[in-house]
Amino acid sequence: MKEKELINTIKSLLNSEYIGDDCAYLKDLEIVITQDSLVEDIHFSLKYTNAYQLGWKSVMVNISDICASGAKPEYLTVALSIPKYINSDFIKDFYKGAKDASKDVKIVGGDITGADKLYISIAAIGSTKGRKISSRANAKDGYKIIVSGEHGNSATGLKILKSEIDLKKDNDFFIKSHLMPQAKINFSKEIAMNIQCDYAMMDTSDGLADALVQIANSSNVKLKIDFDKIPHNKNVDMETVLYGGEDYELVAVVPESILSKISGYTIIGEAVSGKASVEINGQIIKNIENKIFNHFEENNEN
Amino acid sequence: MKEKELINTIKSLLNSEYIGDDCAYLKDLEIVITQDSLVEDIHFSLKYTNAYQLGWKSVMVNISDICASGAKPEYLTVALSIPKYINSDFIKDFYKGAKDASKDVKIVGGDITGADKLYISIAAIGSTKGRKISSRANAKDGYKIIVSGEHGNSATGLKILKSEIDLKKDNDFFIKSHLMPQAKINFSKEIAMNIQCDYAMMDTSDGLADALVQIANSSNVKLKIDFDKIPHNKNVDMETVLYGGEDYELVAVVPESILSKISGYTIIGEAVSGKASVEINGQIIKNIENKIFNHFEENNEN
Numbered sequence: 336m337k338e339k340e341l342i343n344t345i346k347s348l349l350n351s352e353y354i355g356d357d358c359a360y361l362k363d364l365e366i367v368i369t370q371d372s373l374v375e376d377i378h379f380s381l382k383y384t385n386a387y388q389l390g391w392k393s394v395m396v397n398i399s400d401i402c403a404s405g406a407k408p409e410y411l412t413v414a415l416s417i418p419k420y421i422n423s424d425f426i427k428d429f430y431k432g433a434k435d436a437s438k439d440v441k442i443v444g445g446d447i448t449g450a451d452k453l454y455i456s457i458a459a460i461g462s463t464k465g466r467k468i469s470s471r472a473n474a475k476d477g478y479k480i481i482v483s484g485e486h487g488n489s490a491t492g493l494k495i496l497k498s499e500i501d502l503k504k505d506n507d508f509f510i511k512s513h514l515m516p517q518a519k520i521n522f523s524k525e526i527a528m529n530i531q532c533d534y535a536m537m538d539t540s541d542g543l544a545d546a547l548v549q550i551a552n553s554s555n556v557k558l559k560i561d562f563d564k565i566p567h568n569k570n571v572d573m574e575t576v577l578y579g580g581e582d583y584e585l586v587a588v589v590p591e592s593i594l595s596k597i598s599g600y601t602i603i604g605e606a607v608s609g610k611a612s613v614e615i616n617g618q619i620i621k622n623i624e625n626k627i628f629n630h631f632e633e634n635n636e637n
Numbered sequence: 638m639k640e641k642e643l644i645n646t647i648k649s650l651l652n653s654e655y656i657g658d659d660c661a662y663l664k665d666l667e668i669v670i671t672q673d674s675l676v677e678d679i680h681f682s683l684k685y686t687n688a689y690q691l692g693w694k695s696v697m698v699n700i701s702d703i704c705a706s707g708a709k710p711e712y713l714t715v716a717l718s719i720p721k722y723i724n725s726d727f728i729k730d731f732y733k734g735a736k737d738a739s740k741d742v743k744i745v746g747g748d749i750t751g752a753d754k755l756y757i758s759i760a761a762i763g764s765t766k767g768r769k770i771s772s773r774a775n776a777k778d779g780y781k782i783i784v785s786g787e788h789g790n791s792a793t794g795l796k797i798l799k800s801e802i803d804l805k806k807d808n809d810f811f812i813k814s815h816l817m818p819q820a821k822i823n824f825s826k827e828i829a830m831n832i833q834c835d836y837a838m839m840d841t842s843d844g845l846a847d848a849l850v851q852i853a854n855s856s857n858v859k860l861k862i863d864f865d866k867i868p869h870n871k872n873v874d875m876e877t878v879l880y881g882g883e884d885y886e887l888v889a890v891v892p893e894s895i896l897s898k899i900s901g902y903t904i905i906g907e908a909v910s911g912k913a914s915v916e917i918n919g920q921i922i923k924n925i926e927n928k929i930f931n932h933f934e935e936n937n938e939n
Contacts, residue, residue, distance in 0.1 A: 341725060341749060344725070344728075344729065345728070345749075348733065348736065349732060349736055349744050351743065351744060351745060353743065353746055354745065354747075358746070359712070359714065359745035359746040361711075361712055361745065364666065364668055364711070364762070364764065365666070366666055366668065366762075368712065368714055368746065368760065370714040370715075370746060370747050370760050372750050372758060374750050374751065374752045376753075377718075377750060377752065410661070410663055410666075410670065412670055412672040413672075414672050414673070414758045416679075416756060423643060423646070426643065426647070427647075430647050431650065434650065434651055441653065441655065443653060443655035443656065443661035443663065444655055444661040444670065445656075445672050447640055448674050448676050448679060450679065451678075451754055452753055452754075454674070454676070454758075456674060456748075456758035458672050458760035460663070460666070460668075460762075
């Protein structure tokens, strides 16, 4: 069973209106909450990351989910399950990285247990006060599609780490993109504090194409993309720009009227009426599940 | 390094005033948050629990932490990391148990990934509106020590499951205490909604004696206990009543004046001035770390 099918099954079982976006929006408490787990040898390998970088990325992944909602990242709890081969220096370095990544976001608790492999689960809370919260179901035809930065750099960094490619003097740049991503806090803030109407926003943790397909399907709109408009490094091929994950950029589908009030965006296309789909340079994206890296499927054939 | 030493190291590294209680109290958002992880073959064995019971207990453990703070349990996120030998029926049954345990508490999100073993990490949010929030540092001499129910039943159930003992017709009662505990929501609510002054409250997840020692040390008071007052089943020995964990009862140290406003409690002793310690029937508890089941130490000798 694929991850998304399983999530749909759980959603209908729980009869929950909250599950669907990266964050759950708890209106009565004026917060959003998200939780993400990183599992050794599934989401990261200790061959490629050190403890500091791992702490940094684990925190940033969750801050990015809060940014995708438009909320202000405020608090984190960090649960670590630690195998015997992890020593206390590793744990200290992990927390140093976590703390440096969090900056003004406070780490307020969590849990430490034993385990066979290293397992990290982080919950993040954002405040919705003074912010308009996004939903992937809120794109409307006529809206512009904007992104916060370059796509494909993180996946390229992973290829370099795995020695699949060698970009010589550029290697360090791409490796840093993979190991120490930066959540787009300001991009999120400018939109969420200035926009008045409903809008869609996601981060590109599973790749830009996946985020676009999620928004198109949830909003029932067609998203038309001009590939050449997508910011990307000249060393990165089209496949990696579209399907490489973990850049933690933001993609938003917003009314044109907001654009004069925000900065640091690139328009890559627009939402039009039509069958829910993503069209890139005139070609409809199909079978995206087979193209993105599906952690769950790889590990579970049930 | 022992779990508690490591937590102290992390606490000083993060310079966080929040870490210390089971929940972090986020005053600006009027919520508490907690996160707990359950790891296969560390915290549970699939030999002894089915999926429904595991879902139930995983949720209840976190609701109990919220109850220990005095807040109203409101929302949960559930992150599962699933090995190949877990099928989709198991996951559905897990969520059925989780849903039945949550009742009015809503499961609003989470994460699903692959893993080598089953990992469950749950974050829980409680609302502090109209409640006075506890801290283990808030016991004061002259306060009464009260508990919500029987101690030692869960650990006795685990002994039965492991075939270490056989209590015949009583086996089912103890096994249910172990596999499907019930958080003490009303006990918590009555205290937190009626009390005006600072007080201490913890759940007994690591055993009654551990909770008492934590409160005594954090509050710098002596807690004098009359063992015979501690509610316990006649089949359960003194050692198990004091050190057996996972009953998820509550222990609170409160002023006598509150007692007329609450129900369902048993007074087991009182806080007096003196060196931070727990005295049971005239004897000071020592070396508690060696008596309670320390998950972390067992798995990690660093």
